[in-house]
Amino acid sequence: MSEFFEHLMRAHAGIEQRLHAIEVAEPTAMASALEAFTTFAKQHQDEEETILFPRLRPLPAFAQMLGAFDFQHQMNETEHGAFAACLRAQGAKGDLRRAALRFVEVQRAHMLAEERALFPLAEQTLSPDVLAAMHRELRTPNA
Numbered sequence: 001m002s003e004f005f006e007h008l009m010r011a012h013a014g015i016e017q018r019l020h021a022i023e024v025a026e027p028t029a030m031a032s033a034l035e036a037f038t039t040f041a042k043q044h045q046d047e048e049e050t051i052l053f054p055r056l057r058p059l060p061a062f063a064q065m066l067g068a069f070d071f072q073h074q075m076n077e078t079e080h081g082a083f084a085a086c087l088r089a090q091g092a093k094g095d096l097r098r099a100a101l102r103f104v105e106v107q108r109a110h111m112l113a114e115e116r117a118l119f120p121l122a123e124q125t126l127s128p129d130v131l132a133a134m135h136r137e138l139r140t141p142n143a
Contacts, residue, residue: 002131004051005123007138011044012111019104027096031087038080041107043139045073048114051137055130056122065118072110079103 001009018037025033053069056062079102086099123131 002123002128002135004131004135004138005119007135008044008048008052008119009115011040011047012115015041015044015107015111019107022100023104025100027093030096030100034080034084034087041076045076047138049073051134052122055126055134059125061121061125065121069110069114069118072106072113075106076110079106 015037018033018040021033022030022037048069053066056066083099083103086096126134
């Protein structure tokens, strides 16, 4: 696996840790768990959208797939907003738990689709030189 996709997979592992923290958090701790998730996940999504996606958009094999992943990124943001709004409104414990779990599941489904469909095909399609250039463009490695 290229260094670029290893980086993205490490980011997914870090996101999963933060999702688990949200999933098991008590309502009083959910805001801090969401805040820890937000910065980390935003950097990862930015890397996909500014480094990976622009190199795939011109390739016909990725046209439909990238449309779906763009939509999933929008869904992730929508669910993030709904969960954050429920937190701000201090929703009932059951409502907050449902919002948290929906948010977590949307994020997980998206990562699974990337790991099983997008990343392998992109890695097979892009040249080693392009993969190396993408790795050099990363701002900082995700922890």
